[in-house]
Amino acid sequence: MTLETQMFQNAHSGSQWLLPPLTMLLLFGDLLKAVVKRDPPWIQVLKDDTVTLTCEGTHNPGNSSTQWFHNQSSTWGQVQASYTFKATVNDSGEYRCRMAHTSLSDPVHLEVISDWLLLQTPQLVFLEGERITLRCHGWKSIQLARISFLQNGEFVSFHPYNVSYSISNANHSHSGDYYCKAYLGRTEHVSKPVTITVQGSATASTSSLVWFHAAFCLVMCLLFAVDTGLYFCVRRNLQTSGEDWRRSLSVGKYKAPQDK
Structure with a gap:
């Protein structure tokens, strides 16, 4: 194996060592x-x-x-x-x-x-500004009548047949224990209470998420730039060393007859 071939292989090997860290970061980042x-x-x-x-x-x-x-x-x-x-x-x-x-x-x-009657919610914790939707649900979807929704024992909604109750813009005052009352046939039933918590701010949470993604993208770009810069720097240095070596061989070849 010539010295030139060995230097080329070293350059190729060096590039392989430089690229995997970035590749792994991108793979895990995109998972x-x-x-x-x-x-x-x-x-x-x-x-x-x-x-x-x-x-x-x-x-x-x-x-x-x-x-x-x-x-x-x-x-x-x-x-x-x-x-x-x-x-x-x-x-x-x-x-x-x-x-x-x-x-x-x-x-x-x-x-x-x-049970006969159930108060349903898609989640138990909401952020300020989010929409809260509650549903009064009867066993085997039996039609309900005279439906009431209560928060901490206080009536907040009543409707002859509407089984849903919504709060369009939640705030801390909407935290509490909710349950519903309704008639299934001639009998009134009461659901078990469900505790709803309203906390924080939806806007603040979204802003934090945006900043997290922006910071992640910035770090990945910097890593890519550094990795690419190192790769081309090493490659250029190795190519320069190879050219100097070939040049020294050529000079030595032409000087050899004069030295005899």
Whole structure:
């Protein structure tokens, strides 16, 4: 092996050592987190309600299997990205999922209750400015009448047939214990209370998220610039050294006859 060939291989090897750190950072930075979606979106459902869970995220066309976790157990026998079931009390708990090209999702809670009447909400914690939607739901979707919504024991809404109550612009005063009353046939039923918490600010949270993504992109650009600069610098230095070596060989070749 000539010295020139060895120098070229060293240059190629050097470039390989420079590029992997950036590649790994980009790969881990682009690894999306899977998301579990409930349909209907409510945290609480009644026994025998139909529920659909869907795992959303990037997947490999050649490998569409999904790994599901129920209460931190991965032995649950579901591999489809979406499935539908009739809820039982044993289905209560936390659900997470992971696809081929995603990281593990955040937990999504489902509570299955055996009762006549239920107050439903898509989440328990809201940010200031967000919309809060509550629903009064009867067993086996029996039609309700004379529906009332109460916050901390005080009536906040009454309607002959409307089962939903919404707050368009939530603030701290909307935190509290909510429940509903309604007639199923001739009998009035009362749901169990649900604690709703309003905190922080949706605008502040969104602003923090934007700044986080901007900082991440800036760091990745700087790493790319430094990595690329180092690569071309090393390559240029090695090429210069190779040219000097070849030039010295040529000079030595022509001077050799004169030295004899």
